[in-house]
């Protein structure tokens with residue numbers, strides 16, 4: 001295990017301090033969402049080329065000594081990775097990990113809630129883009145809405161993983177019909193519902209700016225029915241928070257396209273095959289898996305990480321003439 005002596009904070013070249021790491025534990029998924037995966041999945045990452053749990057724990061431990069205290073486990077679908085509760089247990093043992101969360105599509109979660117909570121998981125984000133079975137099938141190319149809704153019921157009954165955030169990808173021509181239904185969900189259940197603007201990370205490379213239903217547009221649909229008022233945004237948060245003026249429930253709007261929040265970004269990502277990505281839209285990566293398996297010491301790894309983070313992108317360039325969509329799809333980067 002990494003010695004837990006405190007190291008200096010992890011800074012980028014723009015004066016931002018990194019405090020949050022998103023770790024993709026697999027690129028495999030049991031859905032084929034149109035804004036992410038191709039209909040027919042190409043090739044998955046080879047198992048031997050995937051980070052082992054002890055390697056993930058070593059990286060998180062090292063990062064935590066550099067001030068990175070928030071950890072999010074993502075995929076693909078992280079619950080497709082066998083034994084995930086064991087990884088949660090290992091990460092929970094790290095004193096300097098202050099927040100441990102999971103982003104999941106909810107299809108497999110219901111039967112793991114207690115095991116994950118026992119292992120130390122704190123909270124979950126459940127991705128759900130429609131409350132209608134037929135439309136759910138249309139956007140995910142799979143059936144399963146009833147299982148996700150049953151998972152939300154089980155999360156509410158258990159109350160052990162909180163807050164529960166429901167993330168909805170907002171796409172023009174599809175999501176408008178869902179907005180009020182999701183607002184009602186936020187008003188009637190203990191879930192924070194957040195709309196996320198559609199981003200150019202789709203495998204089909206079909207993303208167009210005009211397909212983005214902006215956060216402001218979604219909010220105006222809600223406000224026509226239920227007035228909202230803003231809640232102060234926490235530093236480095238991705239979501240703009242709004243609560244219903246009558247005090248019943250809260251919504252979030254993650255608007256990377258129309259209202260980027262890069263100026264105080266404190267996030268880095270590690271892919272399932274051990275590549276450090278300093279931005280969701282990075283077009284370059286830094287290999288951590290190779291050096292680790294080649295016997296790199298913690299100090300060696302620290303140097304590699306600091307060097308890469310120092311060159312972290314100032315912001316994404318969506319909409320700029322020079323924007324290049326990353327070669328990795330969302331499923332191989334993680335949310």
Ligand code: SF4
Nearest residue numbers: 262265279280315316
């Ligand atoms: S696009 Fe990149 S820089 Fe901007 S908030 Fe996301 S990860 Fe941070």
